[in-house]
Amino acid sequence: MPEEIFHYLDEIALTHWIESDGSFKPDGSLVLCTDSFTIKENILLMNTILIKYDIKSSLFIRDNKYARIRIKKNSMTIVRKLVLPHINKNMLYKIHL
Secondary structure, eight states: OOTTHHHHOOHHHHHHHHHHHEEEOTTSOEEEOOTTSOHHHHHHHHHHHHHHHOOOEEEEEETTTEEEEEEOGGGHHHHHHHHTTTSOGGGGGGGTO
């Protein structure tokens, strides 16, 4: 993961990330499957979306070994606003629309 990810993770990249690795949850949150990244890389990604877009998230460990990012329900309005202009209509379910 390049440390310059801050400069690359724009709205279009965020949209593609959600389309390919996002999963909307019944509690209103959105999980990004980041299993292949280290915890340090996950934290870098979380900090990037927090600083750039004010998207709040948390890290959780699935099956005691896979780190994933959960975008909090109260940040989903921001996420929808950012990705809606770019998202494929067949993927709207990933942001619960």
